[in-house]
Structure formats: C-alpha cells, structure tokens
Amino acid sequence: MKRIAALAVLPLFLLACPKHEPVSTTATTTTTTTAAPMKVGLLTTGSINDGGWNAIAYEGLQQIHKQLGAEISHQETKTPAEFEEGFRSYGAKGFDLAFGHGFEFQDAALKAGKEYPKTVFITTSGSSVAPNVSPMVFQLEQATYLLGVIAARESKTGKAGLVGGINLPSIASTFLAFKAGAQSVNPKFEVKEIYTGNFDDVGAAKLATLSLINAGCDFIFHQANEAGRGVFQACQERKVRCFGSNKNQNDMAPDVIVASAVLDVPAAILHMARLVHDHQFKPQVYWLGMHDDIVSLIWNDKLKTTLSPQTVAEVSRIEADIRSGKFEVPRGKF
Amino acid sequence: MNIEQRQRRLRLPIPDSRLPIAVLAAALSIALLSASGIAFGHSPRELLSILISGSVGSTFALQGTLLKSIPLLLTGLSVAIAFRAGVWNIGGEGQFLAGALGAFLAARYGMIAALAASLIAGAIWASIASAMRLWRNAPEVLTTILLNFIAIHLLGYAVNGPLQEASGKYPQSDAVPMTSMLPMLGDLHAGIILAVIAAIAAWFLLYRTSEGLRLRASGFNRSAAKWAGVNVDAQLVRAMAISGAMAGLAGGIELLGVTHRLFERFAAGYGYAGIAVALLAQLHPLGTLASAFFFGALTTGAGELQRTAGISSTVATFGQAIVILVMIVFTRSARSAGVSPAGVAASRRHGRAEER
CATH class of the missing domain: 3.40.50.2300 (Response regulator)
Structure with missing residues (x-):
C-alpha cells in the first residue's frame, strides 16, 4: 500500500517542479506601469451562474474587458477570510481595481485598501470610504x-x-x-x-x-x-x-x-472602471442613478x-x- | 484491563495502512483535479502548478492556507471525536454558529470569556441532539442536521433583529470589542495556537486517558463496552458535548480572529467540511492537523485557480468529494462486514493506539 501511495505522489512532483519557477517569477514582476493594460478583479459571494445578482456583476466585468481592454479576473468567495485573501491577492498582483459585489466586502476592502494603496477597492453598496476605497450605491x-x-x-x-x-x-x-x-x-x-x-x-x-x-x-x-x-x-x-x-x-x-x-448593474461596474481607468476616481460614496444612466424609467x-x-x-x-x-x-x- | 483485552482480540487482521490510504486519497484528488484542467483548456501541469503556488508557494498563500485550516481543524476534530464514539454528529455547522453566537454575546467580558462561551454554546447545541436521543431515541444523524437549519435561521433572525448593527443598515452585527479580538501573529491570529492545542488535547483525551478508552470502546462496539462496565449512554452524551464544544470553539475563533462580526452566511460550510477533514485524517486527532492543512491548501489554491485561470471554485468542492469517496471506498473494501464507516475507522485505529 505504501508503495502505491508513493507511486501516486511521484508524478505529481514531477509535474509540479519544472513549471513552478516561472509562476513565482511572474508574480514578482507584476508592478503596475501605465502602458500595461488595466487589471480588474471581481469578488462575488455566490456563483456567477445564478442568473441574478452575481451574474449581472460578471456581465459588467466582461464589459470592462471588451470596452476598456482590461485584463479581468473573478473569484467566488464565501467567507470574510476569502474576501480578504481575494482583495489582498489582487492588491499584491498590482491590480488597478477590485470590486466586492455586496455590502459584506466593506471590512475586507478597508483592510486590503490600507495595505495596497495603489489598488482601488469598490464595494457594491455600503458606506465605508478610505483614500482608495469607495462604495457605489444604486438609486433605483x-x-x-x-x-x-x-x-x-x-x-x-x-x-x-x-x-x-x-x-x-x-x-x-x-x-x-x-x-x-x-x-x-x-x-x-x-x-x-x-x-x-x-x-x-x-x-x-x-x-x-x-x-x-x-x-x-x-x-x-x-x-x-x-x-x-x-x-x-x-x-x-x-x-x-x-x-x-x-x-x-x-x-x-x-x-x-x-x-x-x-437598474443597469453592468453599466455601473463599467462606469466605475472607467473612472479608475481615466484617473478620475475620488474617494466618496458614489450615488449612481439617472444622472449616470445607471437607473432609468423605461416606458x-x-x-x-x-x-x-x-x-x-x-x-x-x-x-x-x-x-x-x-x-x-x-x-x-x- | 478488561476492555483492552477484548479489543486486542477483536482487532482485525488488516495491516496498518492509514497513512498510505490518506496520502493516496489526497494524491488522487489532486491528480484528478489537475486532469480536469483539460476540460477548461489548461494543461494539467499548468493547473497543478497554479494550485501549488497558490496554496503554499508564497508566504502570502501559506498564510491564507493556514487561516482557513484553523476552523477546518477544529470542526474536523469535532467530527473525529463524535465518530470515534460512534455518534453521527453532522451538526458541526449548527454548533459552529452556536459557538459564534455565544462568543459574540460574551465578547463584552473579554476574550477568555468569549472563547469559553463558544465552547459552552457549541456543547449545549450538540447536547440538544443527545437529549432527544435519550428521551425519544431520535437518531443524531437527523437531529443534528435539523439543528443546523435552526441555528442558521436563529442567526439570520439575530442579525436582522436584536443583534443588528446599531446603524441598522445591513443584516450584520456590530464588530466585537477590540479587547475580545484574538491577538495577531503577523497576518495570522492566535487561534492557530488554540486549534493546535485542541488537536493535541483531543489526542491526549482519546489515547491517554481512561475516558478516551471508554469513548473509543463505546464507538467500537456498544454491547462490548456495556458488558465491560461502560455507561455507554453517558459516554455518548459526553462525547457529543465535547464534539459540539470543538465546533463551537471553531465558530468563536472565526468570530474573534477573522470576521469580528456576525452575518447571515457565517458558517459557510466549515461544519460540513469538517467531515471530509476527519475522514481524511481517519478520525485521528493528530492526522487532522495534516488533513485540515490539506483542505485549507486546496481551498486557497482553488481561489488562485479561479483568479488566474478562470476555473470555477467548484474544483475545491470536487476535490473534497473525491477525497471522501476514496476514503469510503478504501475503508469499505478493507473490511467486508462494516458497522459504519466510523466503526470501521475506529476499529482500525485501535491497533496503533495500543502500541504506544
């Protein structure tokens, strides 16, 4: 039995070792330069296939990719430990912007925001504001x-x-x-x-x-x-x-x-990304409504x-x- | 001692193969996970390297892994102790929440009081199932899982009602006072020390005390234990309470060390994940240390997979499922006439325990 186990583990290490180094080097060389494409991350509390709240956020992320040519990343996070880890990982990799889709992300955004001042953290709803942390609040x-x-x-x-x-x-x-x-x-x-x-x-x-x-x-x-x-x-x-x-x-x-x-959530997410992209971001509660074409009355x-x-x-x-x-x-x- | 002699006689002629089985299960799940990368258009090698570098490849990743291992270790211990005693406590999720609620309510009296409250609250929540067992012979496998739902809704009510934050904006509580938060060791909180102590204490209890021997005997063979003079009912009640206390402590530590506040989806599956942790550890408290780390790494690595390769987070759940299946298949095939997986695993354990 021991031999079987050893045999099972061996190929894993063979697979793992050669490719291991390049990955760690890419991690260290990622410092933000203005010429590089914008990097945007999104954390959701549920699956992006839910056809609702999380799906529309992901739709917004894809629009950021299409319209701003940004590199995008998404993670489904379930616990505050994961919220923090997700945000900090985006910060460490030099992301320009990270969204937390829900009020739950406020504490994690404040913590990661302090640690990674070059990344902007946006939460969907909430009230916590810091120099690089802002909530967007929809005015339906x-x-x-x-x-x-x-x-x-x-x-x-x-x-x-x-x-x-x-x-x-x-x-x-x-x-x-x-x-x-x-x-x-x-x-x-x-x-x-x-x-x-x-x-x-x-x-x-x-x-x-x-x-x-x-x-x-x-x-x-x-x-x-x-x-x-x-x-x-x-x-x-x-x-x-x-x-x-x-x-x-x-x-x-x-x-x-x-x-x-x-309420056009993808447009709201794109709107915030555009602000960060154009260096227009200011720390404040972003009230998004008719003025920004996020909310509308359709007859x-x-x-x-x-x-x-x-x-x-x-x-x-x-x-x-x-x-x-x-x-x-x-x-x-x- | 009488029981010990009985156990010696009952010991099964199976070679001690715990570790290889566990390693095999873990390796198999990683191999299958890597292979599944093909379905997502990534080479297995690339997937594996992301998984590894994203879980243990840097201090940052390692901290994430350790942070997630803490609650897993404690809920894993909770399951291991209960299953050892032959009680199907799958109410870790509810006991976790009860512990967090208890800790929150006691937080104003300081950290020690909050931690003690989480232990007690978890034990009480688990003991409801024991009480129903003694009173109406209600099976724990049902009552504990139903108590999970009650705890989830109780917490939902609490954070929408009496415990909602003072500003009344969101369905969450205010943060616990600073004095009750666990001290930080770098980016990790001191809960990691408590969890490791709990694992060692559980091992000591199970293998170095007569209480532990009676507990294991009750799980191994109730009738035999009864004949040997063990008050099996009382033993099971105590095992359940200890098991609940462990899960409760996990909830308390998560509250005081990580989240600092309560909200609706607080447990997030740690209670259920504890079953996988305990099974991979083959219900051994010290094995739980390794298996909690493994599952913590799996979840953390899966997060990195999602962020860098866009692979769904379900891979971690998938990995967990494979581990459980492998563990069940191997422990089953090792013994034809099984009482329960817990019993099987327990019987396997006795050989080692007595060797000292």
Whole structure:
C-alpha cells in the first residue's frame, strides 16, 4: 500500500517542479506601469451562474474587458477570510481595481485598501470610504418615485399596491420612494404593502397581488425578483396595470406593464472602471442613478399612449429635474 | 484491563495502512483535479502548478492556507471525536454558529470569556441532539442536521433583529470589542495556537486517558463496552458535548480572529467540511492537523485557480468529494462486514493506539 501511495505522489512532483519557477517569477514582476493594460478583479459571494445578482456583476466585468481592454479576473468567495485573501491577492498582483459585489466586502476592502494603496477597492453598496476605497450605491428610488407619480395620476381608485419579497432596507427604500412620488401628486393617495417573505414563491406573490387588487388597488408595483412573475399573472388575469422592476420587464406582460424601473448593474461596474481607468476616481460614496444612466424609467410604448399626455409630461419634467440634480428623491436610511 | 483485552482480540487482521490510504486519497484528488484542467483548456501541469503556488508557494498563500485550516481543524476534530464514539454528529455547522453566537454575546467580558462561551454554546447545541436521543431515541444523524437549519435561521433572525448593527443598515452585527479580538501573529491570529492545542488535547483525551478508552470502546462496539462496565449512554452524551464544544470553539475563533462580526452566511460550510477533514485524517486527532492543512491548501489554491485561470471554485468542492469517496471506498473494501464507516475507522485505529 505504501508503495502505491508513493507511486501516486511521484508524478505529481514531477509535474509540479519544472513549471513552478516561472509562476513565482511572474508574480514578482507584476508592478503596475501605465502602458500595461488595466487589471480588474471581481469578488462575488455566490456563483456567477445564478442568473441574478452575481451574474449581472460578471456581465459588467466582461464589459470592462471588451470596452476598456482590461485584463479581468473573478473569484467566488464565501467567507470574510476569502474576501480578504481575494482583495489582498489582487492588491499584491498590482491590480488597478477590485470590486466586492455586496455590502459584506466593506471590512475586507478597508483592510486590503490600507495595505495596497495603489489598488482601488469598490464595494457594491455600503458606506465605508478610505483614500482608495469607495462604495457605489444604486438609486433605483429615482425611478420608483416616478412610478408612484404615474400611479397616483392615472389611478381611479386612489390606491396602489406594492408586493415585496423580503423586507430588506434596499427594498423598503424603493417602496418609500414610490409612496413619496404618489403622495406628491395626491397626499391622500393610499399605498398598501405586502411582503411575501421570499423572492421565489410565484404563487404567494400572485395571491398577494390578488388580495391587493381585491382591496381596490388599480396599480401594482413589485420588488419580488423571480416571484414577480406571479404579480404579472394576477395583473393580466384581472386587467390591472402594473410596473416592472430592476430589469426592463415590459415584454413579460405587455398588456398591463406600463413601465419598468430599471437598474443597469453592468453599466455601473463599467462606469466605475472607467473612472479608475481615466484617473478620475475620488474617494466618496458614489450615488449612481439617472444622472449616470445607471437607473432609468423605461416606458412600454404600447401603453404609454393610453396615459394622459399631462402625466407623461409631468414624469419627464421630474425626470429631468432628478437627472440635473435639481430634485432629490427621498430614500430610506441605509 | 478488561476492555483492552477484548479489543486486542477483536482487532482485525488488516495491516496498518492509514497513512498510505490518506496520502493516496489526497494524491488522487489532486491528480484528478489537475486532469480536469483539460476540460477548461489548461494543461494539467499548468493547473497543478497554479494550485501549488497558490496554496503554499508564497508566504502570502501559506498564510491564507493556514487561516482557513484553523476552523477546518477544529470542526474536523469535532467530527473525529463524535465518530470515534460512534455518534453521527453532522451538526458541526449548527454548533459552529452556536459557538459564534455565544462568543459574540460574551465578547463584552473579554476574550477568555468569549472563547469559553463558544465552547459552552457549541456543547449545549450538540447536547440538544443527545437529549432527544435519550428521551425519544431520535437518531443524531437527523437531529443534528435539523439543528443546523435552526441555528442558521436563529442567526439570520439575530442579525436582522436584536443583534443588528446599531446603524441598522445591513443584516450584520456590530464588530466585537477590540479587547475580545484574538491577538495577531503577523497576518495570522492566535487561534492557530488554540486549534493546535485542541488537536493535541483531543489526542491526549482519546489515547491517554481512561475516558478516551471508554469513548473509543463505546464507538467500537456498544454491547462490548456495556458488558465491560461502560455507561455507554453517558459516554455518548459526553462525547457529543465535547464534539459540539470543538465546533463551537471553531465558530468563536472565526468570530474573534477573522470576521469580528456576525452575518447571515457565517458558517459557510466549515461544519460540513469538517467531515471530509476527519475522514481524511481517519478520525485521528493528530492526522487532522495534516488533513485540515490539506483542505485549507486546496481551498486557497482553488481561489488562485479561479483568479488566474478562470476555473470555477467548484474544483475545491470536487476535490473534497473525491477525497471522501476514496476514503469510503478504501475503508469499505478493507473490511467486508462494516458497522459504519466510523466503526470501521475506529476499529482500525485501535491497533496503533495500543502500541504506544
């Protein structure tokens, strides 16, 4: 048995030894020069094949590769020990920029940032800022505020319904902005909320939507991710108008979805990379929204014409004010 | 001693082949991993060299490997002790979380209190399964795994509710006070010393005390142990508590040494990975030192593979699975009438233990 084991190990060393040296030399020669292509790393907490949060981040990374010609690298990290190791490894290899896709990466970014001052560390959401560490925070609220305005202008019952997955600060904040938008038009406008408790139970989302419709809501907005399908089903059955969220969902139910509040995460990641690439990066919280074309309101052209022209005009006027910074949309404190 | 004589008689005519089997399993998994590089368009040699340089090839990589070995070592010990006693404690994940929660709550009273709390919390969490075993004969293999889910949700509730950070922004706790954090030894935290001490202590307990002998006897053959005068039930309860304490300590050390705060996915599979660690070590506490290092290196190397060669992190999981399969196949084929893999491995161990 011992002999078998020895035989099994032997080829491994034979394989390992000759190639070992070149690898360590490349590691030592990697110092950043301006002529070399930009190097960008991305850490995610889950698989980039999840078709959602992590997939869109990876899509952004690939765009950085395509549009900026950057060398890209990705690692799926599960524990804070791995967050730190991933960040520090990018720092040690002279990466220009490293993303941590989630608020979880803040502590690791601060630690690695101190150690590798030449690398910029960006976390998706968060509030920790250091000379080379910044969070980017998405302002989907800007678009959901406009949806609230549309609902209040067009509603006949004076009531709208919101269906949420889990009551997370980021989601509650988009609802808060929706409510603020609606009540800016009509202070008595009623907004009812239901959280189903998860993001994938289509049936529960559908039931929640039906109960809101039964309670008199004639506009529905959801933040239920995958379960949003159930919201659209209910709205189609009952011919109640609704809104899409995060992605352009207009063609998921083209007869009832009036518009979608869209968040373009790949564009946000590309935006940050461009700032670092052009030496425009400054340490601060990056509020990314309509101004940077990261957040937008996308109309369903088929239904846009059925709305009153005044509503559409008012929405584009507020949109312009948000874009120019003249008007600031309220958001939850997080 | 009576039991010892029985064990001597029961010892199986198998040559002492623990180390070769473990080395073979490890080597086989690395070889298969390297070969899998072909599927990703990399030569096995290139893949292997990245794997090695990325796990032990530099001080930086080595530190990463050691850092990850610490929780693996402790959860590995936890599994080894339980399996030795013949109890299927696969609740390491839950006990890890219980330990972290305990440490967090006690952190304000200092580091020692926090570490002690993690030991106790892990032991208590594991003892719930023992209590259910004694009360309704509920099998640990079910109760411990179900307790994992309860612990995961309990932690989720805690960081979204009572223990959420004061600013209330994210589902995570505030950092523990500085006074309770483990001192740093360069880039490593002092938990590594505690973990190594725990491994030696576990070995001493199992092989140098009568308590350990009774524990192993209970795992090896319950009836024989009972006949020899061992209170098997009490023995199993104690083994479970010690096992839970080890996993709890792992959680406490991870909190005080690395993360400093609690958040939802805190355990991240360390509890389950402990099973692989223990099996590769063939349930020997000192073997756990090597196998925890191996798995720590595998995970760290896999991270480097992902960063430089774009190869999915599942390779580490894949490697783990191969190791477990090889260990099971070899220990199975070595003995036809197996009670359980734990029993088989335990029986194998006795030969060595008595040689001193």
